[in-house]
Amino acid sequence: MKSILLIGNDGQVGFELQRALAPLGHVTAVCYPAIDFSNPDSIVRVVREKKPHLIVNAAAYTAVDKAESEPDLCRKLNAEAPAILAEEASKLGAGLIHYSTDFVFDGTKQQPYIETDPTHPLNVYGATKLAGDLAIKDSGVPHLIFRLAWVYGMRGKNFLLTMRRLASEGKTLRVVSDQIGCPTWCRPIADATALALKKVRAEDGTFNLKEINGLYHCVCAGQTSWHGFARAFTPADIPVIPITTADYPTPAHRPLYTALNCDKFAKTFGTPMPHWEKALSDCLASRNTIT
Secondary structure (H helix, E strand, O other): OOEEEEEOOOOHHHHHHHHHHHHHOEEEEEOOOOOOOOOHHHHHHHHHHHOOOEEEEOOOOOOOOHHHHOHHHHHHHHHHHHHHHHHHHHHHOOEEEEEEEHHHOOOOOOOOEOOOOOOOOOOHHHHHHHHHHHHHHHHOOOEEEEEEOOEEOOOOOOHHHHHHHHHHOOOOEEEEOOOEEOOEEHHHHHHHHHHHHHHOEOOOOOEOHHHOOEEEEOOOEOOEEHHHHHHHHOOOOOOEEEEOHHHOOOOOOOOOEOOEOOHHHHHHHOOOOOEHHHHHHHHHHHOOOOO
């Protein structure tokens, strides 16, 4: 089996990737501090020691509001580190899989964004993620970049777990209703990644990413607001009050509409992503099991 270097297995997507990638190769999973994205030497050392046939990068700086006060660190992790990974992968003749964000868009479109729509990030996080995407593309390394959105799961820190905790404390929830997107369970993201790799996995175990090279939107189907999402998993006796973005100011500006069109993914890989309501139901029933 060929070697796969998974970076960021301590995160929501990375945790699921460790399971999903296991049948496809010998997975070596590393996370901070074993690899430090703020230190270029650390990145180079790990990649050259492991000599993978494929790098899957699920690590990133994701604290959207904190990024506004830590732009340099955010850029190191989200823009410079992926550029180094792409360079090192090229030297090894390896492929690279990377995950991006819906926050590369400004939210002014009135229908789901496609991969070729113009980007215009409104905050530091979105700008640095876009810079990382472009660095990978410009490197020429065989790659897949999956744009994600509103990622959640039954572990770590995310909107779902925060709202469930507040609801369990009997608190009234006040949730933004004018931001529209695609809530996406982390498990289908990992399964989609494995599906893509199976499509280009040769008999000798190598992955020919050149066949499917490029950018894909990879989110659950359908769209809703944060309020609609919260209402879908919150007990009926807990009030969920809709508020506007203006009612809940944050350091980082957020786009109002970032639903993503995943037709390219479905056409290329032959399977559409599940609807967000079905994925949410499956997530709540999973209780963080690995199957």
